[in-house]
Amino acid sequence: MIHSHVLLAHGSGGRLTHDLIHDLFRSYFCSPLLAKGDDAAVWPANLPPEARLALTTDSYVVQPLFFPGGDIGTLAVCGTVNDLAMVGARPLYLSAGFILEEGLPLAQLERVVASMARSASEAGVHIVTGDTKVVDRGSADQVFINTTGVGVVSAGIDLSGANAMAGDRVLLSGPIGQHGLAIMTQREGLQFSLPLESDCAPLNGLVDAMLKAAPTIHCMRDPTRGGLATTLNEIAAQSQVGIEIEESRVPVPEGVRAACELLGLDPLYVANEGKLVAIVPPEMEDTVLDAMRRHRYGREAALIGGVCATHPGRVVLQTSLGAHRVLDMLSGAQLPRIC
Numbered sequence: 001m002i003h004s005h006v007l008l009a010h011g012s013g014g015r016l017t018h019d020l021i022h023d024l025f026r027s028y029f030c031s032p033l034l035a036k037g038d039d040a041a042v043w044p045a046n047l048p049p050e051a052r053l054a055l056t057t058d059s060y061v062v063q064p065l066f067f068p069g070g071d072i073g074t075l076a077v078c079g080t081v082n083d084l085a086m087v088g089a090r091p092l093y094l095s096a097g098f099i100l101e102e103g104l105p106l107a108q109l110e111r112v113v114a115s116m117a118r119s120a121s122e123a124g125v126h127i128v129t130g131d132t133k134v135v136d137r138g139s140a141d142q143v144f145i146n147t148t149g150v151g152v153v154s155a156g157i158d159l160s161g162a163n164a165m166a167g168d169r170v171l172l173s174g175p176i177g178q179h180g181l182a183i184m185t186q187r188e189g190l191q192f193s194l195p196l197e198s199d200c201a202p203l204n205g206l207v208d209a210m211l212k213a214a215p216t217i218h219c220m221r222d223p224t225r226g227g228l229a230t231t232l233n234e235i236a237a238q239s240q241v242g243i244e245i246e247e248s249r250v251p252v253p254e255g256v257r258a259a260c261e262l263l264g265l266d267p268l269y270v271a272n273e274g275k276l277v278a279i280v281p282p283e284m285e286d287t288v289l290d291a292m293r294r295h296r297y298g299r300e301a302a303l304i305g306g307v308c309a310t311h312p313g314r315v316v317l318q319t320s321l322g323a324h325r326v327l328d329m330l331s332g333a334q335l336p337r338i339c
Helices: 015-028 072-085 107-122 178-188 202-212 227-239 254-263 280-291
Strands: 052-060 089-101 125-134 143-153 169-172 218-219 240-246 275-279 302-308 315-318 324-327
Touching: 015 107, 015 125, 072 107, 072 143, 072 202, 089 107, 089 202, 089 302, 107 125, 107 143, 143 227, 169 280, 178 254, 202 315, 218 227, 227 240, 227 275, 227 315, 227 324, 275 280, 280 302
Parallel strands: 089 125, 240 315
Antiparallel strands: 052 143, 089 143, 169 275, 169 302, 218 275, 240 302, 315 324
16 A cells, blocks of 8 residues: 555545555455455355344444553454353354544554454454445544444353343453553553553353353343443343342452552443353352353453342442442443543
8 A cells, every 4th residue: 555644535435445445454354255345245144943143233432542452453343242242142243344534544554453353363253344434634533443243142042131030140250440441541641560451352252161061141241331330230220130249259450459549440330341240040150160260261250249139220249348338330431432
């Protein structure tokens, strides 16, 4: 490509648009369905009996674009893959839509696209269709990405926030707060003695291992915006159950804890991009925990609490001092622009 920055003409649909697609996007997104160059990707359904399709979409506007542990491209793939995985779907295909600001260095765009390709390869999904638009300088913030994902849910799998039952156990796949704090410290130029790095990762492999061990898991969610506390509130409201967790059981990295204390933040409300919460029947607790801990993204999985019939729709935290307090849903934006 002869240009070093995005030009308005890259979005005109003419020669520069075709050069951008051919020289950049297609060199990283190598799906045969995308290579056909048609207006839509078409593939045979071939669904197993009683299998169902899952569809999700999300948009990513994070600032800064690059941060310790990932970038906007990593987020765009992992976030959509994880949303499919949380309903028990095996992710298959993604679309990728880009809104580019005039003047964006093409080297930065290539870094983002390369990250998307790596993350898609790790997750075993294919980017099969997409779109590119260029807007005037000052009309966007370098690059925004929208991804839509399609997956298949096998027969017998039924994961939903409405499935939690009294007596269920609440499992967490690992330490919380890393993504939100990594974004904030990078954005504000803060430095701590303990490094902070995003946990951004595709979780479909972990979910697959969990469902193979226990297909009757009731619910899974990834605690992204609003953090663990907000996610648990969403489940409690959907299922009209109470949820109680123990502060001492929730894994919080020392660097996250120190940064939160300094900045006046609560790690229970800080975003994650590579963790999941699972609500499982009590008899499946040990089986699921073992499956999680055998996977690279679940090695520090922990039992953090349980589901109860009292105080439906509420989440209660037992503090390390033995007191109890209600964990409300996040009000406002604790950390803006984190995904």
